[in-house]
Amino acid sequence: MKKQILFWSMMSWMVSVGLPSFAQTVEDFKPSEVNQPGKLYPQVNSERKVRVQISAPEAKVVQLDLGGVKYDLTKDEKGVWTGESAPQQEGFHYYQLNVDGAAVPDPGTIYFYGAGRWGSGIEVPAHDADFYALKDVPHGLLSEMNYYSNLTKAWRRCFVYTPAGYGDNKDKRYPVLYLQHGSFEDETGWGRQGKTNLILDNLIAAGKAVPMLVVMDNGYATKPGEKSPFAASIFEEVLMNEVIPMIDAKFRTLSGREDRAIAGLSMGANQTMHIAMNNPGHFAYYGGFSGTSNYPSTEPLDATTFLNGKFKDAKAVNAQFKVFFLGLGTAEPHPFPGVVKAFRQMMDKQGIKYVYYESPDTAHEWLTWRRALNEFAPLLFK
Amino acid sequence: MKKQILFWSMMSWMVSVGLPSFAQTVEDFKPSEVNQPGKLYPQVNSERKVRVQISAPEAKVVQLDLGGVKYDLTKDEKGVWTGESAPQQEGFHYYQLNVDGAAVPDPGTIYFYGAGRWGSGIEVPAHDADFYALKDVPHGLLSEMNYYSNLTKAWRRCFVYTPAGYGDNKDKRYPVLYLQHGSFEDETGWGRQGKTNLILDNLIAAGKAVPMLVVMDNGYATKPGEKSPFAASIFEEVLMNEVIPMIDAKFRTLSGREDRAIAGLSMGANQTMHIAMNNPGHFAYYGGFSGTSNYPSTEPLDATTFLNGKFKDAKAVNAQFKVFFLGLGTAEPHPFPGVVKAFRQMMDKQGIKYVYYESPDTAHEWLTWRRALNEFAPLLFK
Numbered sequence: 127m128k129k130q131i132l133f134w135s136m137m138s139w140m141v142s143v144g145l146p147s148f149a150q151t152v153e154d155f156k157p158s159e160v161n162q163p164g165k166l167y168p169q170v171n172s173e174r175k176v177r178v179q180i181s182a183p184e185a186k187v188v189q190l191d192l193g194g195v196k197y198d199l200t201k202d203e204k205g206v207w208t209g210e211s212a213p214q215q216e217g218f219h220y221y222q223l224n225v226d227g228a229a230v231p232d233p234g235t236i237y238f239y240g241a242g243r244w245g246s247g248i249e250v251p252a253h254d255a256d257f258y259a260l261k262d263v264p265h266g267l268l269s270e271m272n273y274y275s276n277l278t279k280a281w282r283r284c285f286v287y288t289p290a291g292y293g294d295n296k297d298k299r300y301p302v303l304y305l306q307h308g309s310f311e312d313e314t315g316w317g318r319q320g321k322t323n324l325i326l327d328n329l330i331a332a333g334k335a336v337p338m339l340v341v342m343d344n345g346y347a348t349k350p351g352e353k354s355p356f357a358a359s360i361f362e363e364v365l366m367n368e369v370i371p372m373i374d375a376k377f378r379t380l381s382g383r384e385d386r387a388i389a390g391l392s393m394g395a396n397q398t399m400h401i402a403m404n405n406p407g408h409f410a411y412y413g414g415f416s417g418t419s420n421y422p423s424t425e426p427l428d429a430t431t432f433l434n435g436k437f438k439d440a441k442a443v444n445a446q447f448k449v450f451f452l453g454l455g456t457a458e459p460h461p462f463p464g465v466v467k468a469f470r471q472m473m474d475k476q477g478i479k480y481v482y483y484e485s486p487d488t489a490h491e492w493l494t495w496r497r498a499l500n501e502f503a504p505l506l507f508k
Numbered sequence: 509m510k511k512q513i514l515f516w517s518m519m520s521w522m523v524s525v526g527l528p529s530f531a532q533t534v535e536d537f538k539p540s541e542v543n544q545p546g547k548l549y550p551q552v553n554s555e556r557k558v559r560v561q562i563s564a565p566e567a568k569v570v571q572l573d574l575g576g577v578k579y580d581l582t583k584d585e586k587g588v589w590t591g592e593s594a595p596q597q598e599g600f601h602y603y604q605l606n607v608d609g610a611a612v613p614d615p616g617t618i619y620f621y622g623a624g625r626w627g628s629g630i631e632v633p634a635h636d637a638d639f640y641a642l643k644d645v646p647h648g649l650l651s652e653m654n655y656y657s658n659l660t661k662a663w664r665r666c667f668v669y670t671p672a673g674y675g676d677n678k679d680k681r682y683p684v685l686y687l688q689h690g691s692f693e694d695e696t697g698w699g700r701q702g703k704t705n706l707i708l709d710n711l712i713a714a715g716k717a718v719p720m721l722v723v724m725d726n727g728y729a730t731k732p733g734e735k736s737p738f739a740a741s742i743f744e745e746v747l748m749n750e751v752i753p754m755i756d757a758k759f760r761t762l763s764g765r766e767d768r769a770i771a772g773l774s775m776g777a778n779q780t781m782h783i784a785m786n787n788p789g790h791f792a793y794y795g796g797f798s799g800t801s802n803y804p805s806t807e808p809l810d811a812t813t814f815l816n817g818k819f820k821d822a823k824a825v826n827a828q829f830k831v832f833f834l835g836l837g838t839a840e841p842h843p844f845p846g847v848v849k850a851f852r853q854m855m856d857k858q859g860i861k862y863v864y865y866e867s868p869d870t871a872h873e874w875l876t877w878r879r880a881l882n883e884f885a886p887l888l889f890k
Contacts (some may be wrong), residue, residue, distance in 0.1 A: 137575045156739075162625055162626050163694075164624075174813040179610075180610055181609065181610060181611075182607070182608055182609045182610035183608075184568055184569060184609040185567075185608040185610060186566055186568075186608070187566060187605070188610070192689035193543045195795070223612070225564070225567070225607045225608060225612065225801065225855060226564055226566035226567040226568070226607060226608050227563065227564045227565040227566040227567060228560075228562055228563060228567060228570075228607045228612075229563075229615065230565035230605070230612040230613065230615055231612065231613045231615060233611065233613060234613055234629070236626055237613075241547075243544055243615065244544050244617070244618055244619060258553060260654060260663050262656055265653070265654045267651040267652065267653055267668075268651065268652045269650065269651040269652070270604060270649065270651070270652075270705075271647070271649055272647045272705075273647070274644055281642055286649075293758050293760075294680075294758070294761060294766075296678045297678075312545075323652075324656075334701040351844065376675050376676075377675060378675075445610060454651045477618075479516060
């Protein structure tokens with residue numbers, strides 16, 4: 127009996143990951159939508175396999191390194207190496223090539239900052255990609271802003287999304303969502319991999335979300351002189367004392383607590399939960415995508431001690447937040463499901479209201495976060 | 509005698525390119541300023557040599573491919589390859605690595621679009637780098653804007669620099685400079701490699717240039733259905749009929765001819781000269797950096813026939829342009845010096861006024877164009 131269960135679970139696994147040795151590959155590969163102009167590779171097929179190709183006539187071993195698995199490529203008589211991965215989940219994935227032991231970006235793709243480096247990425251077309259597609263609707267601007275931080279004694283950068291019409295409606299003021307990336311990512315993530323501008327353009331055009339600004343800063347901030355990005359973070363101080371006042375001064379914002387939301391993914395969810403709970407006078411909306419502040423623990427939480435008892439008084443927390451939002455992909459790896467579950471159990475036990483969204487069949491990756499933003503943004507400022 | 513000349517010319521060449529076999533390398537290498545966060549390589553020393561390093565334990569041959577020369581790296585016992593180039597000219601250079609025949613980006617640098625691909629770049633610190641340094645002055649915004657082009661039936665993108673204060677001075681309107689990249693580059697070039705925002709921030713803060721918008725579009729535009737980027741260009745139509753009206757509608761611009769300038773580098777210089785001459789009612793300022801519309805010919809020009817006689821009537825041309833600017837690096841390769849010289853000789857013969865700027869010791873590269881912009885922008889809209 128046990129053997130039979132093992133057999134069927136292995137069969138099901140082999141079907142789902144589509145081991146190349148057992149399955150024929152469907153030859154309907156198309157160039158990835160994040161390829162460099164004119165580049166034919168990498169490609170993705172209808173099984174969601176990724177095929178890469180690179181010329182390396184003198185190489186001995188060339189591999190595709192994707193999703194923690196290294197796939198050997200094979201060389202043709204001209205020295206061109208080709209090969210493909212097992213089927214991938216829908217959405218965006220970071221990857222790299224290995225050429226005789228050198229880990230390098232694929233020269234076929236544009237590049238993204240994630241996993242601690244600028245490197246290659248691939249889009250496995252999602253069945254619901256329409257919500258972040260570039261469509262014939264009014265488009266906002268995504269603006270890059272340099273600023274000097276006195277707290278870190280360093281130049282920093284943020285990106286600011288201003289919705290369509292911001293330039294025309296000279297007397298209109300707008301609410302603001304502060305939106306943070308995850309660990310080993312930076313302020314470029316939500317604008318590039320995250321498609322924030324397109325998601326907001328589409329939601330606003332459809333009348334589903336109110337026009338708002340979105341500010342995306344870098345979640346790594348340390349005291350002057352600290353060399354390690356893992357030194358004690360002063361991001362909360364930078365955001366509260368430097369970024370928010372600067373945005374309120376330079377843009378036509380509404381600056382009341384009910385006009386300001388804060389959200390983040392993974393590390394950013396953890397950071398922004400701290401910030402929202404420490405500054406109840408500043409935020410009436412919170413979004414935590416694939417992360418909560420009990421990370422990485424999956425143990426039950428005691429509301430009297432967790433975050434210094436910030437969730438102890440359910441009535442106060444319910445009054446503080448117009449929306450408290452949590453999101454998670456159903457295919458996320460340990461410890462994320464357990465972490466978020468423990469947090470939700472505490473919330474349920476306390477009787478604190480929250481909205482919970484699950485992204486079907488996505489892992490700890492950007493399609494989860496695009497979808498979470500698409501669910502969260504319509505709830506804001508209403 | 510011939511032999512002696514050959515000997516001295518070879519000696520002079522060896523001194524100027526600093527063959528490693530003849531020269532000791534000065535060990536004062538520092539990480540390049542366009543490295544990825546935390547990456548120690550590539551590095552540049554005081555001789556302007558570029559040193560790269562990559563781990564590739566199984567590789568047989570690893571090379572640095574920079575400035576048209578391939579430099580062999582050497583491997584240590586851990587499989588890490590290191591090596592350096594001959595001295596380079598000051599400024600920005602595109603390059604790549606070759607690992608057993610695979611041409612790949614260096615995983616140490618951030619990436620730039622040029623030479624027809626997103627790839628590695630290096631900054632060899634320029635002695636005059638202060639004019640494009642990130643300094644404690646008010647900073648403008650660099651904004652990314654998606655737009656649908658009916659003429660090309662495609663989504664296109666431009667970047668718009670708005671100066672510091674644009675957001676505050678709600679009733680102030682601004683003149684506009686349209687600024688174009690070169691061949692095998694795109695709309696990202698002037699904002700990244702070109703440092704346009706920092707050059708303008710610094711000039712405006714110093715009172716040397718008037719606050720202006722700068723619009724950077726993609727110079728490749730073809731009719732719907734054309735697959736090749738080398739098909740007949742309709743960039744002039746896109747710029748005149750789509751981009752300029754859109755910018756004038758979405759931003760607080762001044763839209764008279766004396767409030768509009770157009771400039772470009774190399775291919776962009778050629779394109780924008782055509783556009784300026786074809787639309788005298790729209791532009792009172794022209795800048796051509798490292799290029800003129802007689803490219804690639806170095807033959808004498810006949811003003812009665814060149815560009816359909818657009819330079820025939822000197823009085824009209826002198827009345828049309830408040831500033832007609834030409835820039836060139838003194839180290840540019842053939843045919844650029846001859847092309848620009850032939851154009852200037854025609855201008856001189858016709859008695860047409862122009863400003864001529866030479867960038868010392870720079871080739872057909874971005875330091876030439878940063879300097880040209882730094883000279884050109886202060887002449888505008890005064």
